[in-house]
Amino acid sequence: MDGLVLRLRSLGESDLMLDVFTSSMGRMTALAKGGKRSKQRFFGVLLAGHLLEMNLEATKSPDLWRLGSARVRASHLGLRLDYRRLLAAGPVLELLLRATPLQAPQTGALELALATLARLEQGGDPTEMGSAVAIFLARLLDLLGYGLNLQACLHCGRPVEQMKSLRLTLGGGVVCPACPAGHREHSAPPGLVKFLAAARSMEPRSLARLRLPASQLPLALGFLADFWREVVGHDLPSLGLALRSLRGRSAAPAANSPRR
Ligand SMILES: [Zn+2]
Incomplete structure (x- = not known):
């Protein structure tokens, strides 16, 4: 079974607990006996961000598996070559x-995560990386059943297709200009609403070409991050760090700006 390593935790003196994400069973927890010490079986294998081919063995607990063996299918090494890429990849994991x-399969989620990591691994400018993160955030909402309503005003139900000056609300969709402003709303230029709609409906293969203008990235990432915090119900430190890194760079006039 293939699994993306989300997190490693040490357990006792020599063992490691892994959180992995698989396509057939969603998120799983596995124990790597001797994972900290073993120089042979797991050497260089157990790292967050690695896609592993794993042999998992059942344990007495239905929620816990034992990692029998593993080999690296994709190391996503490109992420480790540049800390900005690594920061941008943090929210994916x-x-x-x-x-x-x-242990609940999430159709399309592993595929989306791997496509996002592959795009981030290529690095590129902040707009490219920011677009990849924004697509991930928007599409994962949909895959997990928290899809945004982008067709009609959330308050009055009017279709918003031709409207300008829309807002996005943490209630989960767009609000038309005629409805009164709420305090948890973000402004949303028409291009941004189209981008969010495309991010969830496009063929996975075509997503790599979807890009948001640099001027709209802070809005997109700001809203998506707030909405995700709302969904998850607590802070998301990696997402916060990624946003700060991406925003800092897009605001900077030159690549070597000390403001970064
Ligand atoms: Zn309305």
């Missing part, structure tokens, strides 16, 4: 860890 239920 964090959300699969915090927002998905244990």
Whole structure:
């Protein structure tokens, strides 16, 4: 079974607990006996962000598996070559860890995560990386059943297709200009609403070409992060760090700006 390593925790002197995300069973927890010490079986294998081919053995507890053996299928090494890429990839692992239920398959989620990591691994400018993160955040909402209502005003139900100056609300969708402003709303230029709609409806293969203008990225990431915090019900530190890194860079006039 293939699994993306989300987190490693040490257990006692020599063991490691792994949280992994698989396509057939969603998030799973596995114990790697001797994972901290073993120089042979697991050496260089157990790292967050690695996609592993794993042999999992059942234990007495239905929620806990034992990692018999594993080999690396994709190391996503490109992420480790640049800390900004690594920061941008943080929310991918964090959300699969915090927002998905244990042992429940989530169709398309692993595929989306891997496509996002592959795009981040190529690095590129902040707009490229920010777009990849925004697509992940928008599409995962949909995959996990928290989809945003982007067709009609959440308050009055009017279709919003031709409307300008929409707002996005943490209630879960768009609000038209005629409805009174609420305190938990973000402004949403028409391009941003289209981007969010495309991020969830496009063929997975075409997503790599979807890109948001640099000027709209802070709005997109700001709203999606707030909405995800609402969904998960607590803070998401990796997402916060990624946003700060991506925003800092897009606001900076030059690549070597000390403001970063
Ligand atoms: Zn309305």
